[in-house]
Amino acid sequence: MNNEKIWFDKADWKDYFSPIPHESINIVEFYKQYHARPDLWKATFEFLKQDLTKLVPGKYNIIEKDVFASISDYQTKLPEDAKWEAHRKYIDLQFVIFGEEQMGILPLEKTVQPQAYNETKDLIFFGHSKGDIYMASKAHFFLFFPSDAHRPGICIQESKEVRKLVIKIAVAE
Numbered sequence: 001m002n003n004e005k006i007w008f009d010k011a012d013w014k015d016y017f018s019p020i021p022h023e024s025i026n027i028v029e030f031y032k033q034y035h036a037r038p039d040l041w042k043a044t045f046e047f048l049k050q051d052l053t054k055l056v057p058g059k060y061n062i063i064e065k066d067v068f069a070s071i072s073d074y075q076t077k078l079p080e081d082a083k084w085e086a087h088r089k090y091i092d093l094q095f096v097i098f099g100e101e102q103m104g105i106l107p108l109e110k111t112v113q114p115q116a117y118n119e120t121k122d123l124i125f126f127g128h129s130k131g132d133i134y135m136a137s138k139a140h141f142f143l144f145f146p147s148d149a150h151r152p153g154i155c156i157q158e159s160k161e162v163r164k165l166v167i168k169i170a171v172a173e
Helices: 003-010 027-036 038-048
Strands: 058-063 067-075 084-086 090-098 101-107 124-126 132-136 140-144 148-154 161-170
Touching: 003 027, 027 038, 038 058, 038 067, 038 161, 090 148, 101 140, 132 140, 140 148
Parallel strands: none
Antiparallel strands: 058 067, 067 161, 084 124, 084 148, 090 140, 090 161, 101 132, 101 148
8 A cells, every 4th residue: 555545544634524535536646735735734624623514605714825715505507507627726625515416527638628727716617528427415525636627516406505615725836
């Protein structure tokens, strides 16, 4: 077993945040990013220890410009209305506080039809591609690195309300 997997399985890094990491997480990249900037990750997991159900939608600054959170309420979308997206400067930690949705994950190199990158929003959208689709609920959190395209907010059978936390963590160079 490699060092990354041993570290990940030991899970000392999460420090009592009860949802478990989703199976789709790139463990090698997580290990690399965590060890390059442990201060950012410790602040992230410290933020997650609070009762997230009591937080209202809005923005939360954790470490100025390096780690910040958004909580939003929205209706899930039909698959054809959910876009593939990726980020270059920030890693996404996504966690559904209440509700359920499906989330797509696709290696960035398998995306098609990239649109213009919006540097201000650190966001690029892609055309429709086939990727893996997973259930997202309060049982797991997801991590999306710059090498991951993701497609959040997909309805399961019909559109329903979801409250989601997205924490943006600066990518370590």
